Amino acid sequence: xxQNLGDGTYFHSGMLAIRQSVxxxxxxxxxxxxxxxxxxxxxxPVDGTLxxxxxxxxxxxxxxxxxxxxxxxxxxxSDHSIFPSGVEFFDRR
Numbered sequence: 543x544x545q546n547l548g549d550g551t552y553f554h555s556g557m558l559a560i561r562q563s564v565x566x567x568x569x570x571x572x573x574x575x576x577x578x579x580x581x582x583x584x585x586x587p588v589d590g591t592l593x594x595x596x597x598x599x600x601x602x603x604x605x606x607x608x609x610x611x612x613x614x615x616x617x618x619x620s621d622h623s624i625f626p627s628g629v630e631f632f633d634r635r
Contacts, residue, residue: 543568548575552597553590557604564605572601595624602626 547556552574563570576594592600598609609626611619614634622629 543570544573545570546573546575548577549592549597550578553592557600560601560606561604594619598625598629 545559547559552560556572556574560572562568563572574597576597578591594611598611602609607628608630609628610630610632611625612632612634613619616631616633619625619631622631
């Protein structure tokens with residue numbers, strides 16, 4: 543099962559859904575689209591932005607085991623030390 547959500551929704555309420563999924567042992571993949579907008583309500587800017595590494599750190603602290611970063615500019619994330627250990631990185635192609 544997959545659930546898509548943007549970074550704005552993640553910041554607003556999605557992190558609570560991820561926390562609940564981990565707590566109840568639900569087998570689900572959350573795809574967090576980092577697009578710097580709250581698209582669910584019309585595309586407003588995100589209040590209190592988090593960076594990609596911060597989101598990765600936060601979901602790991604919630605108990606998420608598998609974290610994958612996919613980017614059309616994967617070199618942007620070449621410093622793997624800013625991510626939790628075990629994060630995988632793939633070019634979007």
